[in-house]
Amino acid sequence: MSDPTSRALQLLSLLQTHRHWTGPQLAARLRVTARTLRRDVDRLRELGYRVNARPGAAGGYQLESGGTLPPLLLDDDEAVAIAVGLRTAAILGVGQGEQTSLSALAKIEQVLPRHLRRRVAAIGAHTVPSVRADAYVDADVLGQLALLCRDQERVRFHYTDFAGNDSARLVEPHSLVPHDRHWYFVAWDVNRADWRTFRMDRMTGLLGTGVRFTAKELPAADAAEYVQVAHGAARRRHEATVHLRADLGQVQAYFGVWASSATQQPDGTVDWPIIGNSIPELIAALAWIPPEYEWTITCSTEAAEALRGLRARLAQAL
Secondary structure, eight states, X not given: OOOHHHHHHHHHHHHHHOSOBOHHHHHHHHTOOHHHHHHHHHHHHHTXXXXXXEOSTTOEEEEEOOSSOOXXXXXXHHHHHHHHHHXXXXXXXXXXXXXXXXXXXXXXXXXXXXXXXXHHHHHHHTOOOOSOTTOOBOHXXXXXXXXXXXXXXXXXXXXXXXXXXXXXXEEEEEEEEEETTEEEEEEEETTTTEEEEEEGGGEEEEEEXXXXXXXXXXXXXXXXXXXXXXXXXXXXXXEEEEEESSOHHHHHHHHGGGGTTOEEOTTSOEEEEEEESSHHHHHHGGGGSOTTOOEEEEEOHHHHHHHHHHHHHHHHHO
16 A cells, blocks of 8 residues: 555454554555554544554553544445444443434434435434333443443453342353343353353443453344343243233323233223332332223232232332
């Protein structure tokens, strides 16, 4: 690659792809000498890019963050991916709210060529994330974990499980997955020698170790499938049927999509199946039944006992 401008752009693209490159690696990718590589690095520095150089056997080049944000070099697919990602971030609640994502999206779409804007619009119009709208993750945590996944760097953190037990973890990062109401961090737990998923809102004290690793093969087609299987197996879905003395049309008009599986019975009642990932979640659905509806419920012994206990606590409170 003899043209200095093209070579500098290629160098910038490589530095943005990986956190750290050795000098010989970059020279080989660009097919230049070490001296030419140093001149190209100097050109990027003159343009405002902070390229750090470290001498020695473990040294190399690294693109650092600076006081200002210089232009990024993106190809068509990367630009579309960023725009689609910002649309998704606005829906999934990344950061301090959707306005940050929408503001960044507006800036990206403003400079996209027309054919790329059409691609982004088409993907946005026909893509529906299955995660619930109250999922939330801090943007700094998400960004830090994404870099650790990209660079295949071991990380330490403290984790609090569902029972409130705190533990110190050392893991090899793999992926970040939004699922149901939460974001999950998929990683190989070094001390337990097994794959684990961690709810990101339960993680604290993230600390990159600087230790690189060779990625292991995930026991699933992808990280999303692994999270779905792991948490689907861990959950016990609770079911019940509410028998309403009402017209099917009235029930569906009131509950909307939540009553799509309701059926009219020959005796004039409506059977409304409800499900929950826990007994409290199952019971919560009953609070939305209008007071003018008479109803009974068919449920498990466990759910019935929970309902009786709730009735007693409510009576005592009143």
